[in-house]
Amino acid sequence: MSTARTKWINLRVTPEEKKIITSEAETKGMSTCDFVRHKLGKQRVRKTKREREKLLHVARIGNNLNQLARWANTYKSNADSILILAELSAVEKELKCI
Numbered sequence: 001m002s003t004a005r006t007k008w009i010n011l012r013v014t015p016e017e018k019k020i021i022t023s024e025a026e027t028k029g030m031s032t033c034d035f036v037r038h039k040l041g042k043q044r045v046r047k048t049k050r051e052r053e054k055l056l057h058v059a060r061i062g063n064n065l066n067q068l069a070r071w072a073n074t075y076k077s078n079a080d081s082i083l084i085l086a087e088l089s090a091v092e093k094e095l096k097c098i
Contacts, residue, residue, distance in 0.1 A: 061094055 013021065025035035029048035068087050 057094075061091055065091055 021035065022032055025032045028035065028038075029050050030038065064087075068084060068091075072084055
């Protein structure tokens with residue numbers, strides 16, 4: 001359970017400082033507030049769209065691995081080890097792309 005953020009801090013910066021802060025935040029896919037919190041050593045509250053997509057992709061790969069393991073355990077005597085190795089190799093390639 002997180003604590004609600006109810007207090008404000010107003011900070012004056014030069015136009016150049018603002019450009020730098022917003023540009024770095026944008027480059028990292030973060031909001032300006034999250035970027036400043038991150039720079040202060042706090043964890044970000046929100047995940048970027050790209051991070052959510054990566055997490056979903058890793059979850060799908062994990063699901064595929066689980067299905068392979070279940071299949072291999074169910075059909076131990078008939079399991080085609082070459083097929084399983086090929087599938088695991090494909091999973092490994094996907095993970096390298098992330």
